Amino acid sequence: MTNNGKWDRRSLFQGAALLAGAAATAPLLGTAATALADTGDADALFKAGKFDQAGRAYEEILKKDPANLHAARQRGYIGLLSNRFAEAEKYLKMALQLAPDDKETNSYLGDCYIRQDKFALSAPCWEAAGEDGYAKWFAAVSGEAYQVHGDIARLEIKQMDPIPLVEGSVNGGPAKRFMFYTGAPNLSLRASVAKEAGLSPVASQKIEYENGMIWAYYGILDSFKLGGIELRNVPVGWSSTESGEDVGTDSDGLIGTWVFYHLLTTFDYAGRQLILRPRTPETARKARAAAASAGAQPLPLWLAREHYLHSIGSFAGVAGSRTGVVGVNLGGTSEIAAGVRGETGKQLGIRSDYDREIGTFGSSHPAVVYPCYPKEIRLGNAVAKEVYCYTNPNSKINVPWPFGTGFDAMGWFSHCFWKPYNITVDFTDMKLYIARGKAA
Incomplete structure (x- = not known):
């Protein structure tokens, strides 16, 4: 969304653009913080x-x-x-x-x-x-929103890279390809898909996007079906160019955090599937038991600024390591395992290749990042060593309201980090479970 037509934190989260660190955040915890x-x-x-x-x-x-x-x-x-x-x-x-x-x-x-x-x-x-x-x-939302019908859905991840895609049905129509990404808030559609589904906007805005202007529209979707799970009365957004064309065609839409926090979701990267269940005490109990049998320890889960997930993790370089709150980005477009703040990289002595500039977009705006290779990144029992990441020297350690979380930021874990694991996100008990291998 925007203020007076200017971009802000909810501008348009298409998933490809949060590489510069506007997504999730993590504080530096060391001797000074103690x-x-x-x-x-x-x-x-x-x-x-x-x-x-x-x-x-x-x-x-x-x-x-x-x-x-x-x-x-x-x-x-x-x-x-x-x-x-x-x-x-x-x-x-x-x-x-x-x-x-x-x-x-x-x-x-x-x-x-x-x-x-x-x-x-x-x-x-x-x-x-x-x-x-x-x-x-x-x-404009009337009645009960996000009505959940069905017992379980096991959605095959049809494509893992460059963006993960699953299939869903909009208002009972044919299967469409949806990216999933917890760095984005609401369910969103391509403009042509919204038109096909007969959607009418209840609000609209003209906003900045990747050095241009687009129209963003907001409405209410009658039905969104994901395998054996159907959601009814769902807030949805879509966007178009000024001429009315689709903004992007890599997918037919994006499933964001607001959908996932109405469900108990396992992002089964290793098994190439999403497992969706109603969010009930019973499904949460079964998920905890399955995680425990797989050796997954419960990690804290925090949800900041409408949709950014966080937990406890660590980064390490030749100058030492630090543990604290880290961003958790599941899905989205990214070839990296993690994003590292520039000052964090320097403090920890993380090897960074400043000769190889990479031009990208961060939250819909141009950004420059560089390859870096932490000695280790860790979230619970999940770990990667000397793995390819990005660092942005201009990314601030602390981003206050209205654009950030207000706590010091170390980095975030991204799409490629999760591939050996299955991750269950429990928004009832606010816990995160990470286990190696396919989900049971």
Whole structure:
């Protein structure tokens, strides 16, 4: 979406463009961060990714200063990171009482509502946040959104590279090719597919995209079927050039995080399939048992800024290693195993080839990155050594609202890292399970 026609974090996530690091983030945790943690400084704890400790520190601030807008807003944001909705609403509403027009608070509360499918409640929040497109879109959602029908779907990944593709049906039509990517928010379609499905926009905007202008449209899809799982009443977006043509033709659409957080999904890279199940306590219990039998340890899962997934991981170079919150990008277009912030690469002594400039796009804007080769990257028991990655010297360590998460960023794990594994994302207990080999 845009503000006054200018690109912002929700501009248009087509999956090919998040290589420069605008996708997921990770703080640097080392001796310096530990020293900061000992001071009890709430902001330092938050930036270091110590969210529970930061939450307690903000609570102490609020006990002494109940009118502290920053502390209330940050405490609500921390609850939102873990999908603790009652907690998030409590503190974000407290912040709104202090400053009803605060755009940052309104955007967090709007996100909190859409994660619970409370779209009507979210609309005024997005309007107050200056996101008119979101406000119009979500106000148009009526009835129960994201209705899940069916017990299980096993979708073959028809193509793995350069983009992973699975098949789905739009409004009962013939099979279409969909990329999947957790670096993108909503379900999106090609303009020609939206037209074929009979979709009409409830909101539209003209936005910047890859040095040009396109039209972005937003509507409601009656039915989206993925194998044995059908979703009904689904918010959907599509885009076209100014002349009305499709923006891209590599796929017929993109399945983003909003679809996946309504399901219990296993991204079975090793088995070349997506396994989709309804998100229930029973399916979560079975997933935990299957992960445990496969030797997968539960990792924490955080969801930031509407769709960016995070967990705990590490990067290493010749100068040492660091562990902390890392971005988790599943799917998308990328030949790399991970993205590394420029300053992170220098601090850790990660070997980087600055003689081989690579021109790409980051969040729909031009970017320059360089090959780099960390000694090791790790997420739980999943590890890769001396593997091909990207680094961007101009990518900032900390990107605040409205374009980033607000905590220090080390890097993110990308498409190629996952290929030996199956990954289950549980948005009920907010856990991530990674096991080597095919899913059972």
